[in-house]
Amino acid sequence: MREFGDEDARLKQAMARETSTVPAVVRERMERLYGSLPEYDRERRRHIRRQRSLRVAGIGLLAALIVAAGFASPSASEWLQRLPVIGSSFSSAGDPAHKEPAPSGFDRQTVVDQGIALTLDRVVYDGALLTVRFVHEPGIRIEPRPEMIAIDGKPWDTGMGDRSESIGESSEATVFTFKSRVSLPDSFDLKVYVNDVVDDRGGERKKILGNWAFQAKITEWRRNVREVTYSPPLKASADGIEVSVTGVLFSPLTTKVSYELVWPERDAEEAAAPKDRNDPPAGEKTLRKDLVFRLFDDRGAELEPLSASGMRASGGPAKYSAVYANLREDSGKLRLSVDERSELLTSDGKGGAAYSTPxxxxxxxxxxxxxxxxxxxxxxxxxxxxxxxxxxxxxxxxxxxxxxxxxxxxxxxxxxxxxxxxxxxxxxxxxxxxxxxxxxxxxxxxxxxxxxxxxxxxxxxxxxxxxxxxxxxxxx
Incomplete structure (x- = not known):
């Protein structure tokens, strides 16, 4: 069985042989743009080398993933308040008034080091993203590190993002969002390590290294998630391409669509591609086609694509799970639309390629x-x-x-x-x-x-x- 998934376009730009049909993520958009600007090419290559070194270290900083909720909008503060306290969960998605009590003997955790207090007060996991919220004084900024999360005692291979916003005159919230390629068990031990903060409280920016460590037991996280399955699957076909949607899973953090894809044209290209081909010579041009899966709510607003992964057994359809931003609570339906995107790539002879996008x-x-x-x-x-x-x-x-x-x-x-x-x-x-x-x-x-x-x-x-x-x- 061959697996493929949400690949880093900047690390692997010789795309002519790549076989996945990942939805258009924002990182890919940025790469096409930067690749079209000669003055930014050197910076882009430095960034590629830096990402490779991080992967060697065992931590994949894939992309900053921010939950698509507006922290300045009226719904933002509701979203923050709806994050269940550690160890608890929603009775169902879209029920902000109902919260389970925290486990016996456990409450918000506050750690003080070098006069700086950080409080870990909320955690939620939905199978795709893990989000934790810290509360602290204004002027304190928590610096994200790839090694700050451990699951069941082991470092978690994850992408991450963060966002800070004022929640009052005397406090500020920093929300970190983490993602992994694999789902976590129903119950797991979480440890969060903060070792690097910036203190701007006195008007002078000071970087402080310390040790703020937190731990929690996460249980029954699946109660945060609602799943809708389609049996038989919902199908659409055109130009020899067939899409079969098998289900939708949504939570306060994300919306995940599971589907199967039959695309004979891509299968034929893959079968005809030499298995041992080296990087294309400099100047060689390749027309690359991709399918872009877009998801809209019942008001016609598009949900931001976050990631996708899939696998295909020999001779069978490709099975995908595509993750999008969170959905409005009162949405009664979604619309999945498929675009075809064409890119003309010019090889640089070194494993990279330039996009011809004007x-x-x-x-x-x-x-x-x-x-x-x-x-x-x-x-x-x-x-x-x-x-x-x-x-x-x-x-x-x-x-x-x-x-x-x-x-x-x-x-x-x-x-x-x-x-x-x-x-x-x-x-x-x-x-x-x-x-x-x-x-x-x-x-x-x-x-x-x-x-x-x-x-x-x-x-x-x-x-x-x-x-x-x-x-x-x-x-x-």
Whole structure:
């Protein structure tokens, strides 16, 4: 049995031989964009080498995965409050008023080291993501480390992301989200280690190394999850491609769709590909086709794709599980739509490839009057707020267009591009469940009057496949 899954496009760009049909994740979007910009190619290659070294160390920093809940929206504070206390669970998804009591003898854990108190007060796991929340004083920032989580005494191979937001005048919450390729058992021991914090309370930024260690017993996490199965599977077919959806699983954190895929064209390409072929020679061009699976709620809002994995037995259909952002509580159905995306790749002869996607760009002063709307082709981005703080810069923006999670990118730079503050879309938090407004956090910036916003759009190079569109009811 051959397995394939959610691959890091930047580590493996010789894609002509790759056989998976992973949904379009934001990381892939960023890679296509950066690959189209020669001035960023050197930085991109340094980042590839850094990721390889992390993998050798046994920790896969795959991508920052942020739960798609708006911490500044009205539903955000509800979402934070709905995270069950450690060891408990929801009676069912979408029941925020009902919480189980914490296990006997256990309460929120507070650890103090070097005068800094961190409180671990909430944990939730849903089979795809593990989320923990710390509460601390404003001005304290917890630095994420790949080795900060252990499950049943063993380091957890996981991707991670984090987000901080004020929850009052005297406290702030930092929420860490972790993911793994494998599901955890029904009950497990969790240990969380914090060794690195930044203290900005006195107006002077100080990095402090310490030891804040927490542990908890996680039980009955499956009660956080609701599952809908389809028997027989819901099927759609077009152009020789057949998609069969077998079920949907959703929780307060994620929405997972399980489906089978029959794609004869890809099977034929795989069968014809030489098994021992070396990297293509420099300049060789390859047209790569992929299927992109998009998920929409019953209001027509697209859910952000997070990851996908699958396997295929010899001669059988490929079986996939695709994970998307969390769903609104009152959603009665979903819609799964399939696009075909085409990319022309040019080999560099060293295992890498350049995308031929054209890029449009504009550069504007960072201090331009707000709201600032920039139109590039068929998409627009509107910057509604830029908050320059002593310890960070917070940017609120809205994207409009057919592909809100793909195509538009931006970052902050100075006039000669010697200073760059890169935008990482994986760290953007969606604000609310309607529309595509996001909040992005950057480091504290120097004199904003000397900085620019650079906004770019890469063409999506895709089109929907008529007939490959399925309605997924969520009621039994």
């Amino acid at each position: 890029v449009q760009s504009r550069t504007l002063p960072l201090t331009s009057p707000l709201p600032l709307t920039v139109e590039l082709g068929e998409a627009t981005v509107t910057f509604r707020k830029i908050d320059f703080r002593a310890d960070r810069t917070i940017v609120d923006y809205e994207v409009r267009g057919d592909y809100p999670y793909e195509g538009i990118n931006w970052w902050v730079e100075n006039a000669d591009q010697s200073l760059k503050y890169p935008f990482d879309s994986d760290n953007a938090v969606r604000l609310g469940s309607d529309g595509y407004s996001f909040r992005m956090e950057l480091p504290a910036l120097p004199d904003p009057s000397k900085l620019n916003l650079r906004i770019l759009r890469s063409a999506p190079n895709r089109s929907p496949i008529p007939g490959l569109d399925l309605v997924l009811p969520l009621t039994e």
